[in-house]
Amino acid sequence: LKYIEDIIDHITPIVMKNFLKPMLILLVAAPIAIIIVGPAGILIGTGLSQFVFFVHGQLxxxxxxxxxxxxxxxxxxxxxxxxxxxxxxxxxxxxxxxxxxxxxxxxxxxxxxxxxxxxxxxxxxxxxxxxxxxxxxxxxxxxxxxxxxxxxxxxxxxxxxxxxxxxxxxxxxxxxxxxxxxxxxxxxxxxxxxxxxxxxxxxxxxxxxxxxxxxxxxxxxxxxGFEDIPESEDELLDAETKGNMIVEAPVEGKVKPIDSVEDDVFSREVIGKSVAIEPTGNKIYAPITGTVTSVFPTKHAVGITGDDGVEVLIHVGIDTVKLEGKPFTSAVEQGDHVNSGEIIGSFDLTEIIEAGYDPTTIVVITNTDDYDSITSFDTVDVSANTSILGVVKK
Incomplete structure (x- = not known):
């Protein structure tokens, strides 16, 4: 059902999603459930039942x-x-x-x-x-x-x-x-x-x-143990006063599932807990208050270490390193101290798209293992002051 929903979500016009999407999902999923999944479940279950009773007779x-x-x-x-x-x-x-x-x-x-x-x-x-x-x-x-x-x-x-x-x-x-x-x-x-x-x-x-x-x-x-679930965004915002941290969006746009990013390193969160944003603006904002630890020569990525120790990587676009910095400008250098929400760079969104590259911006907590939990807020439309991640200390 998840895969059917993903496909139909892509082909359904936005203005018709509310009524057309559920109907199409049902029309596709119901026959599969009745003809394939149901009978397969009965066969598997019956086989398992017979196996279990056989084992009981032996052991x-x-x-x-x-x-x-x-x-x-x-x-x-x-x-x-x-x-x-x-x-x-x-x-x-x-x-x-x-x-x-x-x-x-x-x-x-x-x-x-x-x-x-x-x-x-x-x-x-x-x-x-x-x-x-x-x-x-x-x-x-x-x-x-x-x-x-x-x-x-x-x-x-x-x-x-x-x-x-x-x-x-x-x-x-x-x-x-x-x-x-x-x-x-x-x-x-x-x-x-x-x-x-x-x-x-x-x-x-x-x-x-x-x-x-x-x-x-x-x-x-x-x-x-288990990974606890924060009550709400307000709870994590309150947690900031207790030494925990909030990471804000570095670009304006819409949050998308991280597993939809066409880059295995990011989609599998190999580097650390990540959030993907499809940008609608052209400014790059500091997601935390801290020190700029790296500015890539191609200016498509910036690393910042927060005053409280959280390490954040902002990576604009997928494979945009190949553009050799042409659509990007940087307003900071390594060693600069920046405040959350401060403009640290910009990019030409149109130029990136016309060059055939995906402009999706990835925000990564590169020292994820240093924290007890990192939780994504349930937000879709984001701006420079929108909280996207709550970082909880061990």
Whole structure:
């Protein structure tokens, strides 16, 4: 869908995007989903189901561990539904199901545990509220979608913590021989489905697996860490007073996705965290207050080190070094001290375009690794005083 959206976005006239773009995306994506993706998902899911039940027949508890690790991915893609008929049939024929349902205990509660860890560590009030709500949903009712989509997938590393925990807890549940007598999403209030009236120790094992799932996932999330999400541009602006920094746009124009830049060094952010701007003006402004550390001989790029240590590279155009400086003028020299918003150069936008070069201007934090996080502001139209990056110290 992402690639379809990118293509249709390029071919749809601006004045018609609001109604024409969604319609065209649906017309293209729906047949692909119905004819290719849907059937492929069923085949893959059915094959995975057969493989898992085969492993369970050969290795027992290990299959429970594997499903526990994979369960978040299965839920994410919807393929967990292929297990439903088998679970229902197994319970109807034998009175219990001892592979898929026990694996869900660790998978579900681990997503609750990682959400609690995120709520504990994040400084984002909205994310904390989301995480607490997701944690209660996963732990109490076994409903994991809020934790999965709102926390784990969004922050990535908590997803890894959840999968590791799912494997460990699933293995313990398999070794303990836990089995479900009904089909309900495993959680605190539905754990009674695993009680075996002929084995009083089953209650103990249920508690052990549940506590293990929450505690282990909580600890792993704190150990692995995650990149916190700033609350808003205002929060990052406030952060500036605490020793953190704001980087402003060096040119007027429109921000574009960095991965759309036709230069692998910039699009993959090899040099550092970057922002791409399609310029509409012809002036180059200092994005920070600091000292000019380099002015390229071709004048198409300038490096500035801020008074607080952040290193910023302004690179006007893609491959414009080949123009040998003809469209560019510089108002500063190496060693000059400049203030944020001060004009440090200019360029002839028309000349760059007519010469066949892309004028996209790249702003790069070249010492990205020195900071705890660098966040792009959600802005499109920018000018000399528009904040585009928030730099947070370690």
């Amino acid at each position: 027992g508890f290990l299959a429970v561990a594997i499903v526990g690790a994979l369960w978040p991915l299965l839920v994410m893609t919807g393929m967990h539904r292929v297990f439903t008929p088998t679970i229902v049939q197994t319970i109807a024929e034998t009175g219990k199901e001892g592979m898929v349902m026990p694996s869900e205990i660790g998978a579900n509660l681990s997503l609750g545990g990682v959400s609690l860890a995120v709520a504990f560590k994040t400084k984002n009030r909205e994310l904390r509220q989301t995480s607490l709500a997701a944690a209660s949903s996963a732990i109490i009712a076994g409903i994991t979608e809020p934790a999965l989509y709102g926390v784990a997938i969004r922050l990535k590393r908590p997803m890894i913590a959840s999968m590791i925990t799912g494997f460990v807890a699933g293995g313990v549940a398999g070794l303990a021989g836990l089995a479900s007598r009904s089909m309900a999403a495993p959680g605190l209030f539905t754990s009674v489905q695993f009680i075996d009236q002929d084995n009083p120790m089953s209650i103990v094992w249920i508690i052990v697996v549940m506590v293990l799932s929450i505690v282990l996932s909580f600890i792993l999330t704190l150990v692995l």
